[in-house]
Amino acid sequence: MKARTLKKDKVNIITMGCSKNLVDSEVMLTQLKGNGVEVSHESQQQDNNIVIINTCGFIDNAKQESIDTILQYADAKEKGLVEKVYVTGCLSQRYKDDLEKEIPQVDAFFGTRDLPALLKKFKADYKHELVGERLLSHPSHYAYMKISEGCDRPCSFCAIPLMRGGHVSKPIEELVKEAEHKAANGTKELLLIAQDSTYYGLDIYKQRRLADLMQALGDVNGIDWVRLHYAYPTGFPMDILDVMADHPNICKYLDIPLQHGSSDVLKIMRRGTTREKQEELIHKIREKVPGIAIRTTLITGHPGEGEKEFQEMVDFVERMKFERMGVFTYSHEEDTHAYQMDDHVSEEEKQERANHLMDIQEQISFDLNQEKVGKTFKVLIDKKENGYFVGRTEFDSVDVDNEVLVDASQHYCRVGDFVQVKVNEATEFDLYGDVVG
DSSP: OOOOOOOOOEEEEOOSSOOOHHHHHHHHHHHHHHHTTTOOOOOOOOOOSSEEEOOOOOOOHHHHHHHHHHHHHHHHTTTTTTEEEEEHHHHHHHHHHHHHHHOOOSSSOOOOHHHHHHTTTHHHHHOOGTOOOOOOOSSSTEEEOOEEEEEOOOOOTOOHHHHSSSSHHHHHHHHHHHHHHHHTTTTTEEEEOSSGGGGGOOOOOOOOHHHHHHHHHHTTTOEEEEOOOOSTTOOOOTTTHHHHHOOOTTEEEOOOBOOOOOHHHHHTTOOOHHHHHHHHHHHHHHSSSSEEEEEEEEEOOOOOOHHHHHHHHHHOOOOOOHHEEEEEOOOOOSSSSSGSSOOOOOHHHHHHHHHHHHHHHHHHHHHHTTTTTTOOOEEEEEEEETTTEEEOTTTTTTTTEEEEEEEEEOOOOOTOOEEEEEEEOOOOHHHHHHEEO
């Protein structure tokens, strides 16, 4: 009798949602590969027999996208196109019981901190010697670095603490080791991420140590840029501004989600601050770090936001002239503090308000970009696309901010290299220029 050949498992990881989820997927990828499992991230080959979906459960649209993806692969399993479907991440953490009932085709659901349990499905162990090492799912010249997990903030609209738990910082020496490993593998830019980066260190060092961490990462040989994201405005550690001002490789860039421009709504949101305090903080930041690019995000349609409060936010945006800005519409999330309140603004009105703010921001961004024409900037080349080499200045983060476009028929650039670009044209969100020097 002929022995049946055992086909080796091939795993494909699908990532939904934010950069923090992407980091989790990269850790999963590293651990599975370290255990000898054949695994890829979002492979287009469709030759895998096992799928792991790392879900997002943050707002309605993201939840729906995650559910649609799970259903797509549950259907593929029923048709015999894949053998096993595993689901992990935020949606799975928050709605595990409901999902198990509704989508029984999924082989197992895991929460946000269940990686060792997931690995056991592959007869794999969590390898502590791989901590700090990470296979990147994107070009290796930049890397997201998650400096902490979870959040202790009580924001009314946010379900993150329900899915990710309380704040836990990673030790400085562990992060430095991770940065050294990345630099040795060609990483030039570190993008620091957390639910609340300014809280860093309070749990393990009993004091905020973000400035110390940024300095330590900036001292790693081979790291040219360190970029800070998601800095909570309340209790903002001003010493990080000294590090930014004094260290050329700490980007003059700050992602600080302010969420609203009305003191009344900020109080309802439980943000622990006021419009006046936020404006004072922005002025101080710009004073201490001249030329800094401040990115913020705002929410329209939160319970308590009437025409008056929205107009206050419009005025706030017009006054502050943020270099970068994004706007979300409020999502009514069960088990959050705001869920008890009346979600009184219609979806259409929320979107109209968001569009209005982005129209204002478009003009602000256009005016600021015109001031860059004729100037030369250090640019990191990320990719080649549609006849252009596409890169970023230190004032722009990956995927969310402005890009610099260099005509590939006129200039040659290598992806992952820094080049000097003289800007000769600017639109609302893009700069066009020539490589010089």
